[in-house]
Amino acid sequence: MSTSEKRLMKGNEAFAIAAIRSGCRFYFGYPITPQNEIPEYMSRELSKVGGSFIQAESELAAVNMAYGASAAGGRVLLSSSSPGIALMQEGMSIFCSVQLPLVLLNVMRGGPGIGTIQPSQADYNQVTRGGGNGDYHIIVYAPSSIQEAVDMIGKAYEVADEYRNPVIIAVDGMIGQMMEPVVLPEDQGYTREEDIPKKKPWALVGHKDQRDRNVIKSLQLKQELLEEEIMAYWPKYERAQRELPEYEARNLDKAEVVFVAYGSTARVVLEAMEILQKEGIEAGLIRPKTLWPFPDQAFENLGDNVKKVISVELSQGQMINDVKLALNGRHHVDLINRVGGMLLSPAEIAERTKTLMGGTK
Structure with missing residues (x-):
């Protein structure tokens, strides 16, 4: 190896x-x-x-x-x-x-x-x-x-x-x-x-009389010491x-609908985007690679052409709350989802997107 x-x-x-x-x-x-x-x-x-x-x-x-x-x-x-x-x-x-x-x-x-x-x-x-x-x-x-x-x-x-x-x-x-x-x-x-x-140098490997001994503990009985520890x-x-957020962005300049998805769901969204493009609907994708810290900066420059932002999740809408915080009220956020172990298909995402947009073009 x-x-x-x-x-x-x-x-x-x-x-x-x-x-x-x-x-x-x-x-x-x-x-x-x-x-x-x-x-x-x-x-x-x-x-x-x-x-x-x-x-x-x-x-x-x-x-x-x-x-x-x-x-x-x-x-x-x-x-x-x-x-x-x-x-x-x-x-x-x-x-x-x-x-x-x-x-x-x-x-x-x-x-x-x-x-x-x-x-x-x-x-x-x-x-x-x-x-x-x-x-x-x-x-x-x-x-x-x-x-x-x-x-x-x-x-x-x-x-x-x-x-x-x-x-x-x-x-x-x-x-x-x-x-x-x-x-x-x-x-x-x-x-x-x-x-x-x-x-x-913080590890518990024995000091061998060559350094001060290390202590690793969680309990702090004095609240002042616990506050000091947290602040430190x-x-x-x-x-x-500031340093760790990562994301992938696709086709945001042209998009009238922007999907937000992560993990395998983002791969399904990419196929849905192809379906929508064939029907004349430009779609973009923001894929967070870090869920914490959440990549708020990915949402800063969405253009006036964006009509819909849709969080696509295999949950009842958990990431959607971070999407809303990142947008800070600049766009309404809709949800396309399945739960309980059920998966989304590209065709389902495309059809539900067209419904949210008020029908096909």
């Missing part, structure tokens, strides 16, 4: 390889569809590169095992699906409070509750707003293909280390289960134990909002 290569792969297995080649040497998880190929792959392959795989007794146990490995300076991967991610939320809040890096793959399925094993995007609020307590943010990437997910995983580890914060890769079950050609990254190696004190780490979130 020393050179880049192109393979036809299922998404979940490609994600696992990308994590290993990005230096991940610790995986903790619990089986849940539709991401089970990730722990299956890790259980076979991680030990071959000197890593450790543990199938935890629950998602709650997995996130706390990850806490220990990350505190010791290791690169860690967690993966789960929607209800499993919900069980990890307390741990995610603690990761943020003590400023530890982590990469977490959420292969989203339908909900609420146990729901279904079919693809969904109804975890948007969960991953961007967080289900844990307190003041914190989690950085969230949203790839629309296996290749983009693989590329984002490598970036996520770098961002997690730089910001000392968890990063979520939010993919729906379709991307996890589909197969596509993917160029795998070269193996970047991993940080050896003896090099951790230099690269991660909050500027990194403000920097993230």
Whole structure:
């Protein structure tokens, strides 16, 4: 696994390889569809590169095992699906409070509750707003293909280390289960134990009487100290909002209808745009690649030609709230959606768009 290569792969297995080649040497998880190929792959392959795989007794146990490995300076991967991610939320809040890096793959399925094993995007609020307590943010990437997910995983580890914060890769079950050609990254190696004190001076690796000892803890019994701690780490979130937003924009100069979509849904929208163009309707697309920080700047220069802005989601309208905030009242925002694991087709999006626009031209 020393050179880049192109393979036809299922998404979940490609994600696992990308994590290993990005230096991940610790995986903790619990089986849940539709991401089970990730722990299956890790259980076979991680030990071959000197890593450790543990199938935890629950998602709650997995996130706390990850806490220990990350505190010791290791690169860690967690993966789960929607209800499993919900069980990890307390741990995610603690990761943020003590400023530890982590990469977490959420292969989203339908909900609420146990729901279904079919693809969904109804975890948007969960991953961007967080289900844990307190003041914190989690950085969230949203790839629309296996290749983009693989590329984002490598970036996520770098961002997690730089910001000392968890990063979520939010993919729906379709991307996890589909197969596509993917160029795998070269193996970047991993940080050896003896090099951790230099690269991660905060890590718990023992001080050997050569430095002050490190303490990593979340509990602050004095409210003044907790406020001071929050104020100290909050500027990194403000920097993230300036530096990290990413998006793709298509045909905004001509568009009379602008779709906003992410993940695999954005790919369906691209086909709907072709249908509409054949019928004389110019459509554009804004595809957020980061869900937090949300790319507000993508919406700043929409022209007077725009008659409709439509959020296309596999949820009851969760991203639409961020779209409205980004537009700040300059345009009304409509919703085209399916829920419960149901998928949208290009033809359905095109027909519902024409209905919202008052019929065909």
